[in-house]
Amino acid sequence: MAGHTAPPSLRVRPAGRHALLVEVGDPAAALALATWARSAGVEAVEVVPAAETVLFDGVSDPGALAARLGDWSPTPSQERAGALVEVPVAYDGADLDFVADAWGTDVAGVVERHTATEFVSAFCGFAPGFAYLAGLPADLAVPRLESPRPRVPAGSIGLAGTWCGTYPTASPGGWRLLGRTDAPLWDPDRDEPALLAPGTRVRFVAR
Structure with missing residues:
Protein backbone atom coordinates (compact mmCIF):
# COMPACT_ATOMS: atom_id res chain seq x y z
CA MET A 1 0.00 0.00 0.00
CA ALA A 2 2.94 2.38 -0.49
CA GLY A 3 1.88 5.95 -1.18
CA HIS A 4 -1.70 5.67 0.06
CA THR A 5 -3.14 8.82 1.62
CA ALA A 6 -5.35 7.32 4.32
CA PRO A 7 -5.72 9.46 7.45
CA PRO A 8 -3.08 8.71 10.10
CA SER A 9 -5.77 7.32 12.43
CA LEU A 10 -6.34 4.48 9.95
CA ARG A 11 -4.10 1.47 9.54
CA VAL A 12 -4.60 -0.32 6.25
CA ARG A 13 -3.50 -3.95 5.97
CA PRO A 14 -3.75 -6.29 2.99
CA ALA A 15 -5.90 -9.34 3.64
CA GLY A 16 -5.12 -11.54 0.66
CA ARG A 17 -5.00 -10.37 -2.96
CA HIS A 18 -8.46 -8.80 -3.09
CA ALA A 19 -9.23 -7.54 0.41
CA LEU A 20 -8.14 -4.86 2.84
CA LEU A 21 -8.53 -4.79 6.62
CA VAL A 22 -8.70 -1.23 7.95
CA GLU A 23 -8.03 -0.68 11.65
CA VAL A 24 -9.82 2.37 13.06
CA GLY A 25 -9.67 2.01 16.85
CA ASP A 26 -13.30 1.98 18.05
CA PRO A 27 -16.77 0.80 17.02
CA ALA A 28 -18.11 4.28 16.21
CA ALA A 29 -15.31 4.94 13.73
CA ALA A 30 -15.70 1.48 12.19
CA LEU A 31 -19.41 2.03 11.62
CA ALA A 32 -18.82 5.55 10.29
CA LEU A 33 -16.21 4.32 7.81
CA ALA A 34 -18.43 1.46 6.61
CA THR A 35 -21.40 3.83 6.23
CA TRP A 36 -19.31 6.29 4.25
CA ALA A 37 -17.85 3.54 2.06
CA ARG A 38 -21.28 2.21 1.11
CA SER A 39 -22.70 5.67 0.37
CA ALA A 40 -19.59 6.62 -1.63
CA GLY A 41 -19.86 3.46 -3.72
CA VAL A 42 -16.33 2.21 -3.14
CA GLU A 43 -15.36 -0.78 -5.27
CA ALA A 44 -15.75 -3.67 -2.85
CA VAL A 45 -18.13 -6.60 -2.92
CA GLU A 46 -18.46 -6.67 0.89
CA VAL A 47 -17.93 -3.92 3.50
CA VAL A 48 -17.98 -5.51 6.96
CA PRO A 49 -17.55 -3.40 10.12
CA ALA A 50 -16.44 -4.95 13.40
CA ALA A 51 -15.49 -3.58 16.84
CA GLU A 52 -12.32 -1.80 15.68
CA THR A 53 -11.91 -2.74 12.02
CA VAL A 54 -13.62 -2.68 8.62
CA LEU A 55 -13.03 -5.47 6.11
CA PHE A 56 -13.26 -4.56 2.43
CA ASP A 57 -13.55 -7.81 0.47
CA GLY A 58 -13.79 -8.37 -3.27
CA VAL A 59 -11.58 -5.37 -4.06
CA SER A 60 -10.30 -5.20 -7.64
CA ASP A 61 -7.64 -2.56 -6.94
CA PRO A 62 -6.55 -2.52 -3.27
CA GLY A 63 -4.07 0.30 -3.87
CA ALA A 64 -6.73 2.57 -5.33
CA LEU A 65 -9.08 1.83 -2.43
CA ALA A 66 -6.35 2.58 0.12
CA ALA A 67 -5.74 5.90 -1.61
CA ARG A 68 -9.43 6.72 -1.66
CA LEU A 69 -9.64 6.34 2.11
CA GLY A 70 -7.93 9.72 2.21
CA ASP A 71 -11.34 11.23 1.32
CA TRP A 72 -12.84 9.99 4.57
CA SER A 73 -13.05 11.67 7.93
CA PRO A 74 -15.45 10.51 10.68
CA THR A 75 -18.51 12.60 11.43
CA PRO A 76 -21.37 11.95 13.91
CA SER A 77 -23.93 11.95 11.08
CA GLN A 78 -22.27 8.97 9.42
CA GLU A 79 -22.68 6.93 12.59
CA ARG A 80 -26.49 7.16 12.77
CA ALA A 81 -27.56 7.29 9.15
CA GLY A 82 -29.64 4.10 9.13
CA ALA A 83 -33.36 3.51 9.33
CA LEU A 84 -35.07 3.21 12.72
CA VAL A 85 -36.37 -0.21 13.75
CA GLU A 86 -38.58 -0.66 16.81
CA VAL A 87 -38.17 -4.01 18.57
CA PRO A 88 -40.95 -5.18 20.95
CA VAL A 89 -39.60 -6.70 24.16
CA ALA A 90 -41.17 -8.63 27.01
CA TYR A 91 -39.03 -7.53 29.94
CA ASP A 92 -38.87 -10.76 31.91
CA GLY A 93 -35.16 -11.57 31.72
CA ALA A 94 -33.29 -13.53 34.38
CA ASP A 95 -30.88 -10.67 35.12
CA LEU A 96 -33.29 -7.77 35.53
CA ASP A 97 -32.76 -7.58 39.29
CA PHE A 98 -28.97 -7.68 38.87
CA VAL A 99 -29.06 -4.84 36.33
CA ALA A 100 -31.44 -2.84 38.54
CA ASP A 101 -28.97 -3.11 41.44
CA ALA A 102 -26.06 -2.16 39.18
CA TRP A 103 -27.96 0.88 37.90
CA GLY A 104 -29.21 1.92 41.33
CA THR A 105 -32.86 1.62 40.38
CA ASP A 106 -35.68 -0.94 40.25
CA VAL A 107 -36.90 -3.14 37.40
CA ALA A 108 -39.25 -0.42 36.16
CA GLY A 109 -36.26 1.95 36.07
CA VAL A 110 -34.26 -0.51 33.98
CA VAL A 111 -37.09 -0.80 31.48
CA GLU A 112 -37.50 2.97 31.35
CA ARG A 113 -33.80 3.60 30.71
CA HIS A 114 -33.48 0.80 28.17
CA THR A 115 -36.51 1.87 26.15
CA ALA A 116 -35.45 5.53 26.29
CA THR A 117 -32.08 4.77 24.67
CA GLU A 118 -31.67 4.93 20.92
CA PHE A 119 -29.13 2.28 20.02
CA PHE A 130 -26.47 -11.16 16.37
CA ALA A 131 -26.30 -7.36 16.47
CA TYR A 132 -23.91 -5.50 18.76
CA LEU A 133 -25.81 -2.34 19.66
CA ALA A 134 -23.99 0.75 20.90
CA GLY A 135 -25.66 3.50 22.88
CA LEU A 136 -25.43 2.80 26.61
CA PRO A 137 -23.31 5.33 28.51
CA ALA A 138 -20.23 4.09 30.33
CA ASP A 139 -21.83 4.53 33.76
CA LEU A 140 -24.46 1.91 32.87
CA ALA A 141 -21.96 -0.78 31.85
CA VAL A 142 -22.63 -4.19 33.42
CA PRO A 143 -20.30 -7.20 33.61
CA ARG A 144 -20.90 -10.45 31.80
CA LEU A 145 -21.76 -13.57 33.75
CA GLU A 146 -18.73 -15.26 35.29
CA SER A 147 -19.79 -18.50 33.57
CA PRO A 148 -21.85 -18.40 30.36
CA ARG A 149 -25.25 -20.04 30.30
CA PRO A 150 -25.24 -23.24 28.22
CA ARG A 151 -28.37 -22.10 26.38
CA VAL A 152 -29.84 -18.64 25.89
CA PRO A 153 -33.28 -18.72 24.18
CA ALA A 154 -33.73 -17.25 20.73
CA GLY A 155 -34.97 -13.66 20.84
CA SER A 156 -33.21 -12.83 24.10
CA ILE A 157 -32.01 -9.27 24.64
CA GLY A 158 -28.97 -8.83 26.87
CA LEU A 159 -26.27 -6.46 28.07
CA ALA A 160 -22.50 -6.89 28.37
CA GLY A 161 -20.36 -3.89 29.22
CA THR A 162 -21.93 -1.00 27.32
CA TRP A 163 -23.17 -3.28 24.53
CA CYS A 164 -26.74 -4.45 24.05
CA GLY A 165 -27.03 -7.70 22.13
CA THR A 166 -29.77 -9.66 20.38
CA TYR A 167 -29.80 -13.46 20.16
CA PRO A 168 -31.42 -14.50 16.84
CA THR A 169 -31.08 -18.21 17.67
CA ALA A 170 -30.64 -20.26 20.82
CA SER A 171 -26.98 -20.48 21.82
CA PRO A 172 -24.64 -20.35 24.80
CA GLY A 173 -24.10 -16.85 26.14
CA GLY A 174 -22.86 -14.82 29.06
CA TRP A 175 -24.78 -11.58 28.59
CA ARG A 176 -27.12 -10.20 31.28
CA LEU A 177 -30.62 -10.94 30.05
CA LEU A 178 -33.28 -8.22 30.16
CA GLY A 179 -36.04 -9.86 28.14
CA ARG A 180 -37.01 -11.37 24.83
CA THR A 181 -38.52 -10.42 21.51
CA ASP A 182 -40.41 -12.36 18.86
CA ALA A 183 -39.14 -10.05 16.10
CA PRO A 184 -37.49 -12.03 13.26
CA LEU A 185 -33.89 -11.02 13.92
CA TRP A 186 -32.49 -13.27 11.17
CA ASP A 187 -34.27 -14.45 8.03
CA PRO A 188 -32.05 -15.73 5.18
CA ASP A 189 -34.97 -15.34 2.75
CA ARG A 190 -35.10 -11.55 3.18
CA ASP A 191 -33.12 -9.21 0.92
CA GLU A 192 -31.33 -8.10 4.11
CA PRO A 193 -31.30 -11.21 6.34
CA ALA A 194 -30.29 -9.35 9.52
CA LEU A 195 -33.13 -7.22 10.91
CA LEU A 196 -30.59 -5.07 12.77
CA ALA A 197 -27.90 -4.73 10.13
CA PRO A 198 -24.95 -2.41 10.84
CA GLY A 199 -26.04 1.22 10.83
CA THR A 200 -29.64 0.46 11.86
CA ARG A 201 -31.00 2.67 14.64
CA VAL A 202 -32.86 0.63 17.23
CA ARG A 203 -35.49 1.42 19.84
CA PHE A 204 -36.81 -1.21 22.21
CA VAL A 205 -40.52 -1.00 23.05
CA ALA A 206 -41.97 -2.67 26.14
CA ARG A 207 -44.95 -4.87 25.36
Missing part, protein backbone atom coordinates in the same frame (compact mmCIF):
# COMPACT_ATOMS: atom_id res chain seq x y z
CA VAL A 120 -27.26 1.85 16.76
CA SER A 121 -26.13 -1.49 15.34
CA ALA A 122 -22.35 -1.21 15.19
CA PHE A 123 -21.72 -4.65 13.70
CA CYS A 124 -23.03 -8.21 13.60
CA GLY A 125 -21.06 -11.20 14.82
CA PHE A 126 -20.93 -14.25 17.08
CA ALA A 127 -23.92 -15.73 15.22
CA PRO A 128 -25.76 -14.70 12.02
CA GLY A 129 -27.91 -11.69 12.87
